Amino acid sequence: MPGLTPFMEWMDEYRVDIEAIDRQHQGIVALINEVHHAMLTDAPPLVMDGIVRKLTTYAEEHFDFEEQCMELCHFSHLTEHRCQHREMMRRITAFGAGIQEGDRSTYQALLDFLMEWLGEHILKSDHRYKDALHAAGLR
Ligand SMILES: [Fe+2]
Numbered sequence: 001m002p003g004l005t006p007f008m009e010w011m012d013e014y015r016v017d018i019e020a021i022d023r024q025h026q027g028i029v030a031l032i033n034e035v036h037h038a039m040l041t042d043a044p045p046l047v048m049d050g051i052v053r054k055l056t057t058y059a060e061e062h063f064d065f066e067e068q069c070m071e072l073c074h075f076s077h078l079t080e081h082r083c084q085h086r087e088m089m090r091r092i093t094a095f096g097a098g099i100q101e102g103d104r105s106t107y108q109a110l111l112d113f114l115m116e117w118l119g120e121h122i123l124k125s126d127h128r129y130k131d132a133l134h135a136a137g138l139r
């Protein structure tokens with residue numbers, strides 16, 4: 001979004017130092033900024049619906065990729081991590097339903113969810129697999 005000061009910026013502390021994953025995680029920051037911008041400009045539900053569709057595809061691909069990496073290096077907390085991903089997918093599906101029903105409170109809930117994903121899931125759960133993936137030679 002040229003000309004706009006982003007609501008969120010990517011920070012080094014989010015990095016897990018695996019190039020593909022860091023690139024994917026930057027996508028979350030971009031989605032946060034998209035949702036924030038859509039709320040600020042009072043974008044029509046169709047725009048928000050488009051963002052959630054994009055988020056759904058993003059999350060499916062990203063979770064799948066991370067789980068494959070964790071499987072590859074026999075990460076011991078894979079089951080727990082996979083459960084967290086499933087729960088996040090369930091919430092994303094619910095946001096999609098809320099938006100399609102025209103429930104505008106979904107917008108703030110979606111923004112909060114994405115912020116939580118960045119601040120909780122990436123910084124805590126994703127950072128837990130970092131050493132195991134590095135030890136397996138993933139960069
Ligand atoms: Fe992740």
Ligand SMILES: [Fe+2]
Pocket residue numbers: 066081085121125126
């Ligand atoms: Fe994850």
